[in-house]
Amino acid sequence: MTSPQIATNSVVVVGGGFGGLFSALAVRERLPERPVVLLEPNSNFIFQPLLYELLSGEMKSWEVAPRYRDLLASRQMVWLQERVSRIDLDAGWLDTDHGSRLEWGDLVLATGTEPNDFGIPGVEHHAQGFRSLDDVARLRERIHWLRQQRQSDAALVIVGAGPTGVELACKLSDLLEGAAVIHLVEMGEQILPRSRAFNRARAEAALERRQVKLHLSTSVTAVTEDQVQLEGGTALRHDGLIWSAGSRPSLPPLQPESEVNRRGISITADLRVSGQTHVFAIGDTAHHAEAPWPGTAQVAMQQGEAIAAALAAMATGNDPEPFQFQDRGEMLSLGIGDATLTGLGVTLAGPLAFKLRRATYLTRQPGLSLGLRSAGAWLLNR
Secondary structure, three states: OOOOOOOOOOOOOOOOHHHHHHHHHHHHHHHHOOOOEEOOOOEEEEOOHHHHHHHHHHOOOHHOOOHHHHHHHHOEEEEEOOEEEEEOOOOOOOEOOOEEEOOEEEEOOOEEEEOOOOOOOOHHOOOOOOOOOOHHHHHHHHHHHHHHOOOOOOEEOOOOOOHHHHHHHHHHHHHHHHOOEEEEEEEOOOOOOOOOHOOOOOOOOHHHHOOEEOOOOOOEEEEOOOOOEEOOOOOOOOOOOOOOOEEEEEEOOOOOOEEEEOEEEEEOOEEOOOOOOOEEHHHHHHHHOOOOOOOOOHHHHHHHHHHHHHHHHHHHHOOOOOOOOOOEEEEEEEEEOOOEEEEOEEEEEEEEHHHHHHHHHHOOOOOOHHHHHHHHHHOOOO
């Protein structure tokens, strides 16, 4: 077992998604005297809400998926491109798949989620997600193939009518230009069950305009290479299946195991892991029974800022304040150049909403210089 030269008072952040990256950046800015170590095995940060615009070519990969090396180059942080394989919370160390063992002064768990196939036969082998650059590349190839073939019975099936499923259905419809029918399957009674009524209504209208075939109150029972079996015996033929029906917390093996349940690791109101003083968990990794915050990027980013505030309070001998989520609204992409948004006194849909959504996300990019470069590229293309 090797040990990198890491200070024992380091803030070690596991996971470089929204929660992890924004935690590391916030701690570095607020507590420059604390060494910060980010453990993230992937080479690119994925700004998930803009992945649809990367698929359609409305944005570039350097805007949506900047490299960690570029994001962290000037911030004097340590980035280890390694995956954590085991964590002992009580002993205060973790192991990685590269054979490293690290101790921490404070630990932040922000390992996110992984797709949940709910044990449905065939999903693991015949469905793809929409979470990574590889997913975008595979879907682009599928779109190109469908547009070339122009088969009369061609179809794509999306399972799950939450934000990912709805946004993807609209964007794919615009990109396919009639080359395939799109089916959107949802086991609930409506699309976007947690969304605001205005956004849901605009999304329903967008799906109807694009003739997306909506299957509500419908469960998937099995999947094959070219069919999706539905409850009741109906089958949908498919030339591609995208699974957005659910996710589950993705955590490395932890000791003690009792800290973890099916909704993630249990935390207190100040984001500390139950029973731990110097271990925090945020984003989709964590669960607080009395305040089940939504699993969105804005929650994770705000929790990242809260981590820095908590560590600053602890440094002066004070207890961290309970985390207070500030809901800043909801924005959905509804096809090429179209979106809907509500929040902060604004209710808007259409091309202007698309521009505001994009501009808002650009200002939230990790690293202001990246956001300014992206905004400049966007303006040059208007």
